[in-house]
Amino acid sequence: MLCHRARTVTSVTVELDQPDTWPSNARAWVADAAAHCRGSTELAPDLPNWLLEREDEFRASLGDDALLVYHCTRLFDHERDAILADGLRPLDGGLVKRRIAAAVDHGVLDEAAHRWVRDGNVYAINNTLGRENQVCFVVGRNALDHEADGLSPFLTYWGGEALRGGPGDAAPLRSIGLPAIVVCRLQLAPALGRIVSHPPLSKLFVGVSLGLEMCAGELHVYRRIAAANVVAVWQPGDPDYDRHAALPRD
Numbered sequence: 001m002l003c004h005r006a007r008t009v010t011s012v013t014v015e016l017d018q019p020d021t022w023p024s025n026a027r028a029w030v031a032d033a034a035a036h037c038r039g040s041t042e043l044a045p046d047l048p049n050w051l052l053e054r055e056d057e058f059r060a061s062l063g064d065d066a067l068l069v070y071h072c073t074r075l076f077d078h079e080r081d082a083i084l085a086d087g088l089r090p091l092d093g094g095l096v097k098r099r100i101a102a103a104v105d106h107g108v109l110d111e112a113a114h115r116w117v118r119d120g121n122v123y124a125i126n127n128t129l130g131r132e133n134q135v136c137f138v139v140g141r142n143a144l145d146h147e148a149d150g151l152s153p154f155l156t157y158w159g160g161e162a163l164r165g166g167p168g169d170a171a172p173l174r175s176i177g178l179p180a181i182v183v184c185r186l187q188l189a190p191a192l193g194r195i196v197s198h199p200p201l202s203k204l205f206v207g208v209s210l211g212l213e214m215c216a217g218e219l220h221v222y223r224r225i226a227a228a229n230v231v232a233v234w235q236p237g238d239p240d241y242d243r244h245a246a247l248p249r250d
Contacts, residue, residue, distance in 0.1 A: 017141050017208065019209065022205070023063055026058070029058055033051060033054075033202065034210050043207075043212060043213050044206070044212045047199075051200060051202040054202060058201060058202040062188055068183065069184050070139075070141065070181050071135065072155055072179075074156065074176075075158075075178060076176075077178075082102075083227075087224060087226045087228075087229065089225075090135050090223065091132055092132060092133060096117075096122075100121075112172040113176060116164070117173070121165055122161065122166065135225055136221075137218065137220075139197070139216065144247060145244055145246060151247070152248055155179035156175065158173045175250060178236060179250075181233070181247075182232075183233070186221065188201075192223065193223035194221075195219055195222070197220075198220075236248075
């Protein structure tokens with residue numbers, strides 16, 4: 001599964017799309033919940049809301065096992081290397097300044113791109129609401145196929161919405177750097193920090209068990225992801241990236 005930029009992982013990793021990777025306690029929990037939900041809907045997000053009320057209970061069933069998640073972005077080579085060495089950091093003003101300064105130091109921003117990220121990033125235009133102090137992930141590898149259109153902007157514009165100022169077009173940032181999927185292992189223990197899932201993870205796992213549609217979601221993680229939990233960075237040319245034909249290639 002892992003590309004040539006992968007790390008060796010020794011502890012158990014759970015993949016939403018692969019029930020044979022789920023720990024026995026989680027399989028039992030999901031089987032019981034699925035028995036009460038069967039026939040209620042065809043879409044995982046529309047499963048009964050009592051699953052949300054039992055979200056903490058479900059997460060506890062995963063124990064110390066880590067969930068495989070995917071951060072979709074666009075990186076310069078020096079940024080890829082930094083993530084592999086230092087991990088992923090939540091968004092704040094310092095991170096934005098450091099990314100801009102490093103890109104300038106490496107000579108990879110032309111004048112138009114530099115001006116855009118300097119004057120148009122979310123801090124420069126005061127558009128940080130709902131964005132700060134978090135790292136955003138996709139859960140469910142199937143999203144890299146079925147939700148490729150929605151993920152494409154993150155893979156097309158360098159710097160994500162933080163540096164382009166929001167979800168709109170930013171022509172100077174289009175197609176600089178390379179698309180990247182940062183694959184991480186995420187432990188869910190509450191003591192490690194806040195994690196918000198849309199839809200709830202319990203609905204996604206029950207949805208996979210029932211063979212429902214839309215079994216993928218997003219996670220907002222309010223903590224740093226250490227380098228030890230970065231499994232790989234997939235980019236065009238890596239087999240694990242290229243198997244998802246709908247993702248941007250350049």
